[in-house]
Amino acid sequence: MPSKSSTRLAALTVAAVCSAASAVALTSPAHADSVRIHDIQGTTRTSPYAGQKATDVAGIVTGVRAYGSSRGFWMQDPHPDDDPATSEGVFVYTGSTPKVAAGDSVTVTGTVSEYVPGGTSSGNQSVTEISRPSITTLSTGNAVPAPTVIDARSVPSAYTPPGDPAANGSINGLTLRPSKYALDYYESLEGMNVRIGDARVVTATDRYAELWVTVKPHEHPTRRGGTLYGSYDSQNTGRLQIQSLGASADFPVADVGDTLTGTTTGPMDYNQYGGYTLVANRIGPLVSGGLQRETTRKQSRGELAVATYNVENLDPSDGTFDQHAAAIVHNLRSPDIVSLEEIQDNDGAKDDGTVAADVTVNKLIDAIAAAGGPTYDWRSIDPVDDQDGGQPGGNIRNVFLFNPHRVSFVDRAGGDATTAVGVTKVHGKAHLTASPGRIAPADGAWTDSRKPLAGEFVFRGRTVFVIGNHFASKGGDQALHSRYQPPTRGSETQRHAQATLVNAFVKSILDVQKNADVVALGDMNDFEFSGTAKLLEGDGALWSAIKSLPKNERYTYDYQGNEQVLDQILVSPSIRRGCHLAYDSVHINSEFHDQISDHDPQVLRFRP
Missing domain, CATH: 2.40.50 (OB fold (Dihydrolipoamide Acetyltransferase, E2P))
Known part of the structure; x- marks a missing residue:
């Protein structure tokens, strides 16, 4: 998510900001000496007086913002017109702490402008303001216009x-x-x-x-x-x-x-x-509504429990290890395999060339054991320094934890940050050429993004291929409330390319072994109904198991009032056809103010 450090650098008049894109007419009346607030606001999103000086605009102060770089006050005309499209309120940008109070009757002379929060490149709408104001207080203690x-x-x-x-x-x-x-x-x-x-x-x-x-x-x-x-x-x-x-x-x-x-x-x-x-x-x-964090059920002896969990930039200096460990042990009930996203290197965001993450991972493993869970083993591949996106210097990567008393990992040499993993046929079965290995790490689809981690596991004598993913973020997409409708989702292009590669890799496994058990999971940064999900599922190679839940339970993330799916566990046909597939989106973070990650972990239990 972007930083919320405020700035007024994007505060420009519509004449400069919205030009052709908003088709703003600057052929407004030559004199703005007696305009009212609803005249300034007009019947569109941008003022017909943008760039002009408005004189003695009258209103009652309704609120004062005395902090940050966007200091000023709102005022409202107590005598509205009869047009529901025209607002009767406007923000007066002072740039310093205003010397007015709610209930003051004022007149303001200043320049009508359109401020675009986040800058014009954001696609956001603009706010009609009066800037560089001269303010006259006529009286105080007046009734504020009824809301x-x-x-x-x-x-x-x-x-x-x-x-x-x-x-x-x-x-x-x-x-x-x-x-x-x-x-x-x-x-x-x-x-x-x-x-x-x-x-x-x-x-x-x-x-x-x-x-x-x-x-x-x-x-x-x-x-x-x-x-x-x-x-x-x-x-x-x-x-x-x-x-x-x-x-x-x-x-x-x-x-x-x-x-x-x-x-x-x-x-x-x-x-x-x-x-x-x-x-x-x-x-x-x-x-209070009394909401409590969820706990999933424990897998049975014959079920393999596979989970995905974005631990949000976890590095050794964080104070959340015990909380994450408790969540994995008590809320997730110690899954057999946990695919982690956003494990940072051993010195976190310090950008000094460090790429190893053994200190980070082992600290989490120790915390899990101390919380009463199993002593997990782990596999991962260190990335090339500063090539996988995320927080600069943090070198986030995907990591597999697994309980060696329940599942074994097939180690096959050759996997490193730049070597692509492949699939071979041995005695009629699919084998990875390297385990762990990375999928097409040199492909441009993974520029400044995490490369998928593929591993070969064995549970009760059956091989299960697991692919840990963390696709490119949605950062930079235009907001739902953008002035451009429908908003552009530019980040999809990279995720679509990533999904295509993962789908092709899964197909290469299934081409060798039609009944292979494949699980592709992680923070896909896209919805279960998205084009990204459709490409991942392409030709039936995979299926997003969160769709087995009732619709009102399908969410892993909460953003601007919308609960949505970003984290997914997708399975191959052999797993989907099984009679004992159980999916759980375990809501322990996204709904709570004291979250330790902004993602909810996902757990899938099935019988290979």
Whole structure:
């Protein structure tokens, strides 16, 4: 995820920012001496007065942001027009702590501008602002305009209009239809005082003192209180981010399924990290939903339990080893094979050429044993320094842990960071040319990305091929709330190439041995309905076993109010046809504010 260090470097006028992409007309009236806020906001996402000076714009201060680099205040016209598309609120960017307070009646003279959080290359929408202001306080202690209620009735079920093909897919120049599209509805409230009533938390409080609620409690609910992202057409319009104008120490510490009760009120903002946001000057009391971390069942003697777990940049300096160990032993019930992602080298993010990770892995193994689990053995391949992406200097890689009392590893020499593993036929059975080995490590599909780790295991006399994966991240994709609709998912290109290679490797095993047991698992960084998953499954070589779960249980990650699948375990036909396949997405992290990783581990049990 990108850093949240604030910057105003992207604060530019629409004239410079949105030009052709948003088709903004700068042929507005020559004089802006008597404009009202709703005139400045206009009926599209960008102001018809962008780049012009507006004089004596009147309003009542509804909220003050006195921290960070985006200091300023919101004001609202207490005398609205009758057009639902035009917002009556606007943010006044001061750049320093404002000398106004809520309830002040003010006039502002300044330049109308469009600020794009995250910069224009992000694809984000812009926020209409008045910058370089001259402020006159007329009176104090006035009633703040009554907040507009946001609830299940007011938010449309359709998420966004399609973008204008003549403007590269931008929705900036389209007339807002707040009764038809949720993004238009939220935009029509930009800068205004709004409120929500009782609202269920659908993304837990994070370290930046923000959380997500839904104002639509019946919109694709998960079994445990979240909101499911089940397709590209299911963006979940009731999601809304909540931040606070107060001290972060006073922000509620919430988990998924908790409820903000009563009334939460404040200005409607738009930011880089989630889009439309209620910046609360009043937050309703938090009522706990009592959510508990899940525990899966123990595998039987004849079942092989295989798990995948992204331990999020684990290095020897971390304080989470005991927690990860407890999760593996108690919540995952000590799987026979655990494919780990994001194991860092022995000195973590120190970029000094170190690539070995034996200290990291053995520290985890020792912690697992101390927690009452087995003494795992392990296999991995050290990457070439700084070639596998992730945190610079960290050299994250995939690692296999396995319980040697339950499963054995077939060691076959020849695997290293740059040598491609292959498949041979020996006595009618498929064998890896190297075990462990890496799949096509020189292929451009793996540039700045983790190379899959393939290994050959034996359980109760039967060989099982396991492929640990960590595909390229979704970083850089345009957000669901982007000004470009549909948003571009540029990172898919690399994952599609990666999925194609893994699918081809699995087919090379099945070509030699049709009934081979193959498990490809890991952080695929893509959904079970995605093009990446379809390519992995191509021609029936694999099947994503999370699809064996009811839809309201299919999630491994929680992002901006959408619970979704990023981690998957895919199996070959011989395993899928078996009568004893059991899958569990073990929810121990994604729904909780005190998570030790942002991913939930996955466990598959089957009888080879």
